[in-house]
Amino acid sequence: MCKDLSHSVIICFLYVLMMVFLAVMPACDKETPPPPPEPEHFENVVLVYAASANNLYGNMLDDKSEMLRGLSDAVSPNCRLMLYETVPASGGKERSAVLYEAKKSGKGDYVFKAVKEYPATTFTTDPDRLAEVIRDVRDKRPSDRYGLMFWSHGGGWEPGFTDHEYPKSPVVAAGDPSEDEDRLGMAKWWGVDAGGGISDKMDIDELADALPDGCFDFIWFDCCYMSCIELAYQLRHKTRYFVAYPTEVYSPGLDYSAAIPELLKPVADLPAAAKTIYDYYTYRVSYAPAAVTIGVFDLSVIEEVAAVARRAYSGYVKPETSGLQQYTRTGVLPAYDFRQSMLASAVLAGNTLDSNNVDDVFRRFTVCKYASERDFNGRLIESEKYCGMSAHIYNPDSFTASERFYRSLDWFKAAYVE
Numbered sequence: 001m002c003k004d005l006s007h008s009v010i011i012c013f014l015y016v017l018m019m020v021f022l023a024v025m026p027a028c029d030k031e032t033p034p035p036p037p038e039p040e041h042f043e044n045v046v047l048v049y050a051a052s053a054n055n056l057y058g059n060m061l062d063d064k065s066e067m068l069r070g071l072s073d074a075v076s077p078n079c080r081l082m083l084y085e086t087v088p089a090s091g092g093k094e095r096s097a098v099l100y101e102a103k104k105s106g107k108g109d110y111v112f113k114a115v116k117e118y119p120a121t122t123f124t125t126d127p128d129r130l131a132e133v134i135r136d137v138r139d140k141r142p143s144d145r146y147g148l149m150f151w152s153h154g155g156g157w158e159p160g161f162t163d164h165e166y167p168k169s170p171v172v173a174a175g176d177p178s179e180d181e182d183r184l185g186m187a188k189w190w191g192v193d194a195g196g197g198i199s200d201k202m203d204i205d206e207l208a209d210a211l212p213d214g215c216f217d218f219i220w221f222d223c224c225y226m227s228c229i230e231l232a233y234q235l236r237h238k239t240r241y242f243v244a245y246p247t248e249v250y251s252p253g254l255d256y257s258a259a260i261p262e263l264l265k266p267v268a269d270l271p272a273a274a275k276t277i278y279d280y281y282t283y284r285v286s287y288a289p290a291a292v293t294i295g296v297f298d299l300s301v302i303e304e305v306a307a308v309a310r311r312a313y314s315g316y317v318k319p320e321t322s323g324l325q326q327y328t329r330t331g332v333l334p335a336y337d338f339r340q341s342m343l344a345s346a347v348l349a350g351n352t353l354d355s356n357n358v359d360d361v362f363r364r365f366t367v368c369k370y371a372s373e374r375d376f377n378g379r380l381i382e383s384e385k386y387c388g389m390s391a392h393i394y395n396p397d398s399f400t401a402s403e404r405f406y407r408s409l410d411w412f413k414a415a416y417v418e
Helices: 002-031 057-071 127-140 204-210 229-234 256-263 270-284 299-313 338-349 355-365 401-406 410-415
Strands: 044-050 079-087 096-104 110-118 146-151 190-195 198-202 216-222 239-244 293-298 366-371
Touching: 044 127, 057 079, 057 096, 057 110, 057 256, 096 127, 110 127, 127 146, 127 204, 198 204, 204 229, 229 239, 229 299, 229 410, 239 270, 239 299, 256 270, 270 293, 270 366, 293 299, 293 355, 299 338, 299 355, 299 410, 355 366
Parallel strands: 044 079, 044 146, 146 216, 216 239
Antiparallel strands: 079 096, 096 110, 190 198, 239 293, 293 366
16 A cells, blocks of 8 residues: 555656646746747848947947847848947957847847957958958848948048058158148048057048949948038949938937937838937937037939039139038038038139029938037038038149049049039
8 A cells, every 4th residue: 555655646746747847848938939030131231330449439339239229129120230340459358340240139138249250450441341341241141222331430521541551650642731731630531440559541432442333222421521522422323322410420429229220121211310310419418409410312313413513613713611601620621511612603603503403403312401500619500501411612723632632533523624
């Protein structure tokens, strides 16, 4: 009898153990579901290309957190965010360059997972590195659409006079006038990548050459001063839409937590994304109202813009700058409102333009534009003088290094009649 009782107890114990195991199994599966299979093809992939090995790296850390928060509200799970960044050397760690993809972790939150590491002795501002990263993104994440966001310092069209050789010193062309030399640090270019004791920059012609034609739905510059007609025209074969700021932008830059849900839709909602930066600096930051400007432009119309400019600049007369809307601070090579300065040139040269045609072209060219009441110098931004894009006022009597470079740009060749 005792033997039978012991046998029964063992059977009962095993039965209870099996029931507990079966009850626990679904709970575990529910807490840690297997990751969904990777799609073979995506609807929209956005690459943030960050030259961040500079004094803005702290902002990069903040922006990465914002990007991940924004992903929780992304509309489509078939869209992906990629980030290439350079990390400066610090705390005994060597500088690094890594391509990441934002993906869900087992806990359900988004994290950046490394896709590929690159030799950090090639500058992020080297056009060869830019081209390589874009190839990798297209190979690893085939998609119907791609968006490209440049993150770093910026200044517009003028050259940075660097040679991308690591760790050699930057090269300034022999014979540059001394009047330019003390302003090279404020010259215009895209990106600053610091390493090996020097800083490297990328000129806009080589930036454009590194990009494949027709690849991007939009290119967005989250940098100061990059909304200029010279850069937009240089990129006319690279993207349909161009997004940038004609003035400086505060160092936090774009509020990615608000913008990412608009950008990572099957078709990015650029007007909604552009409004997020205006709203952020107008209503949300502690120092509101703050200076902010942004423009979104349709580059399929830019040849019509160039045709208007050719008529305006025929028999070119350099306009006086007094009364023109200036977008740059004192000490930076100046840039003025593109439309306003172009029309001023036309008046001085005696060129009559059809105002209805000009208005129609700019209406179709400009998807949307936003500006605060005042700029960073406290100057009033008058709405009738604000087109959302700057331009250099060409000086035909100048032969500085910058002016010589200007004559090599596609915009000069398309718009000026000499």
